[in-house]
Amino acid sequence: MGNKRIVIVDDDPTILDYCRLSLSTLAHIECETYTSPAEALSRLQRDSADLVLSDLQMPNVDGIDLLKQLCHGESYTPVVILTAFPEVETAVQCMKLGALDYLTKPINMEELRITVQRILENEANREELRFLQHQLERPFKSAVPMIGTSPAFSKVLTTIERIAKKNVEVLVTGETGTGKELVSRRLHGESLRRNKRFVPVNCGAIPESLIESELFGHEKGAFTGATAKKPGLFEYAEGGTIFLDEVGEIPLLMQAKLLRALQEKTIRRVGGRQEIPVDVRIVAATNRNLQEEVQAKRFREDLYYRLNVIPIQLPALRDRLSDIPILAEFFLKQCIQSLNLELEGATAEFFEVLKTYSWPGNVRELQNVIKRSATLAVGSKLTADELPENILTQVRSLPIADDQSGLGFLELRETQLESFDRQYLTSLLSKHQGDVKRAALESQVPQASFYRWLKRYDIRAKSFKSSS
């Protein structure tokens, strides 16, 4: 973390020197001193401080005015008043206006140090609390097991084991729902950083204008609406791992800034000047083909190499068929337990049929299908007939052989998969009259991925709108 910035204001320079000297024994603290409150204020409006120590009686702007400005509304800065007039009334007035404490002159060195330390610690705790609230909304799922024994998946597990404890950048790629986030969490959970934070950032969901301040934070007044300083997610992730999900969505300008942060291992808040050192491990994920993005000049080549030190490519579910029954059984057990169902399991045919479906939504789709079928099940064992209609239609209409086509198994399979995708996407869009949001919701595929599927097959949602 960067140093804590303390601003001291007093019209008497000897007091300033005395305070600076007293605080010089504390670690990670930087003092800035001002004899003019007006000057201090204008500086504080540009770059906020972690704590302000201010005299009460000064020419022009006095301590009370300063206090009113600093403790007003959201732009809150902790203030401690230094006063030679320890009248109770003034002290009470200061506290009412938001001062955290007051010290009477002559100032006692030890008392000053203790007060400053206590306030900085309290502030750090408040930030921690804010962070914990953020984490509670999205709990850290390090305990989620990773299921799979197929060769393709075992390779992934071996790589994770080999690199988790090493401080290298990892780029996780794979189709939607293949487990990219799960792998990233596992990498953190198995690393030496596991007791620090895992901070997931969905780069595709943050508006372009906000991404820099989300990642790097901002100073007070950095832009309209920046009424208080805010540390960014990199600072929150200090000592831990930051997970840059959908990293391919980061705009080019921000890519340059990210590269700089990775190289220098420092960040600068928006509107700030201080270089803040950060110790964060980067794990990035994408379901785009980043190499293609580099070719198309939508992704910086230098950043690509910087992120892709260790690549982990997750196999699609249809490319690890032997894992399907194991995963299905695992999800089924989970459902039975968490939903308190009176199911005993599923028939062998049920698991077999699952293997013949193409799973465009991969593990997530499988998980949802199991949950839906289990919830609606009538007997004591789930049967293949209870699978969703779209799965049954696909698996039961497979052309086993067509002598005339001349196509081999793999080619036939490819055309089938593609035609399924197209059919599924177009009928769903037509059902929802081109409303991608609703279509995506029904498909249980995140909207961003849904758009990518449409793009892949060059399907235009607009042409399904009822007016056209």
Ligand SMILES: Nc1ncnc2c1ncn2[C@@H]1O[C@H](COP(=O)(O)OP(=O)(O)OP(=O)(O)O)[C@@H](O)[C@H]1O
């Ligand atoms: N090997 C696995 N074992 C158990 N659960 C898994 C496995 N792989 C994925 N899952 C589960 O599947 C769901 C989707 O995984 P995850 O969110 O990690 O996918 P993703 O690749 O990040 O998807 P997207 O590209 O859509 O963001 C999660 O609920 C996850 O727990």
Ligand SMILES: [Mg+2]
């Ligand atoms: Mg994901």
